[in-house]
Amino acid sequence: MSTDSLGMGAYWREQLEALSLFGLSFGQPTVLLLLGLLPLWLWWHHRRDRAQPTIAFSRLPVLADGPQPSLHARRWLPRLRALAMGGLIVAIAQPRSGARAERVNSDGIDIALTIDISSSMLAEDFQPQNRMEVAREKLKRFVMGRKTDRVGLVAFSGEALTQVPLTTDYPVVLAAIDNLQVGQLEDGTAIGTAIATAANRLRNSPGRSRVMVLLTDGENNRGAIDPRTAAQAAGAFGIRIYTIGVGSEGMAPVPVGRGLFGLRYENRPVKIDEPLLTEIAATTGGKYFRAKDAAALQAIYEQIDRLERSAVEAKAFIRYTEQFRWPLLFGVVALVGELWLRARRGMLP
Incomplete structure (x- = not known):
C-alpha cells in the first residue's frame, strides 16, 4: 500500500x-x-419481490380462505x-x-521531593509531633495540591533511595510518604548523595520546569559525593533546588538509644548547616527556607508552590x-x- x-x-x-x-x-x-x-x-x-413467479391455484376458494x-x-x-x-x-x-477533548493551558512541573529520614528526624521539637510526622503530613498536603505536576519521592539518610519515580499517580506518592520511616536506610545524613539521586530522576524529565525540594534537619556527614558538586551538576541540568532546614533553634529532645519504655531522649543542640543549604539553593537558582515549627513548614511549601509555576499545554477530557x-x-x-x-x-x- x-x-x-x-x-x-x-x-x-x-x-x-x-x-x-x-x-x-x-x-x-x-x-x-x-x-x-x-x-x-x-x-x-x-427487485426480488417483483421477479417472484405467481403460484397457480386450481381452486380459488382455497386461496380465499387463507391469509x-x-x-x-x-x-x-x-x-x-x-x-x-x-x-x-x-x-x-x-x-x-x-x-x-479540549486543549487548555495548565501549570505543570516535575518535582522530586527529597526527604531526610535519619534518626534525628524523631526529635520532638514540633510538639505534639516529631519532625518526621510533621514532614509527612505537610508533604502529603503539598502533593494533594498537585493537578498536572509529576512528582517523585527520594528518601535519604546515610544513603539515598528512590521511593517513587516521577509520576502523576498521586495516590501512589501519598502511600509512599505514609510508609517513610526512620531506620529504613543506614543512618547518617548524605546530602550530596541525595541530591545526585534526585537529580538523576529529573535530568531527563520532559517538564519545562524541574524542581527538587530537599528537606533535612542535619549536617552532611556521610556519602562520597560532595553536596556542592552535586548541586552544580543539578544546576547544569536546569534543576532548581529549594532547601528546607527543619528544626527549632537551641536545644531539642533527640533520640539517643532505646530504654525499657522505648526510645530514650536527651536534649541536644540543633545542628543544621544553613550556610551549606543556602549555597546549594543559590547555586541552582532556588531558595533556602528554615522551618522552626509545623506552621512554618506549611507556609514554606505554599511559597514554593507559588514560586514554581510553568505554563504547559494539556488536554482536559469530559467523560462520555x-x-x-x-x-x-x-x-x-x-x-x-x-x-x-x-x-x-x-x-x-
Whole structure:
C-alpha cells in the first residue's frame, strides 16, 4: 500500500471520528459506513419481490380462505427490517454524548521531593509531633495540591533511595510518604548523595520546569559525593533546588538509644548547616527556607508552590455518556413490528 493511500485512509478516519449527529460522537465511526448498504438491500429486495413467479391455484376458494397479505404490508416488511438493521448498526458504532477533548493551558512541573529520614528526624521539637510526622503530613498536603505536576519521592539518610519515580499517580506518592520511616536506610545524613539521586530522576524529565525540594534537619556527614558538586551538576541540568532546614533553634529532645519504655531522649543542640543549604539553593537558582515549627513548614511549601509555576499545554477530557441503548431499542422495536406484521398477515420470513 502506498504512502498516499495510507494518508487518505487516515484523513477519512479523522473525518469519521469528527462526525457528529444530533450532538453525538461515535466510538467506532467506520461501522456507520454499513448504513450505505441499506438502500442497496431495499432495492435488491424490491427487485426480488417483483421477479417472484405467481403460484397457480386450481381452486380459488382455497386461496380465499387463507391469509391475505396486502400490498401495503409487503411494502412495509422490508422497510421495518432495514430500520432494525440500521438501529443495530448505529448501536454497534458506539454513539456517545458529552465527551470531548479540549486543549487548555495548565501549570505543570516535575518535582522530586527529597526527604531526610535519619534518626534525628524523631526529635520532638514540633510538639505534639516529631519532625518526621510533621514532614509527612505537610508533604502529603503539598502533593494533594498537585493537578498536572509529576512528582517523585527520594528518601535519604546515610544513603539515598528512590521511593517513587516521577509520576502523576498521586495516590501512589501519598502511600509512599505514609510508609517513610526512620531506620529504613543506614543512618547518617548524605546530602550530596541525595541530591545526585534526585537529580538523576529529573535530568531527563520532559517538564519545562524541574524542581527538587530537599528537606533535612542535619549536617552532611556521610556519602562520597560532595553536596556542592552535586548541586552544580543539578544546576547544569536546569534543576532548581529549594532547601528546607527543619528544626527549632537551641536545644531539642533527640533520640539517643532505646530504654525499657522505648526510645530514650536527651536534649541536644540543633545542628543544621544553613550556610551549606543556602549555597546549594543559590547555586541552582532556588531558595533556602528554615522551618522552626509545623506552621512554618506549611507556609514554606505554599511559597514554593507559588514560586514554581510553568505554563504547559494539556488536554482536559469530559467523560462520555454511552447512548447505544436508544438505537438498539429502536432496532428491536422495528424487528418486533416486522415479526408482528408477518404473523398477522401469515407471511413467512
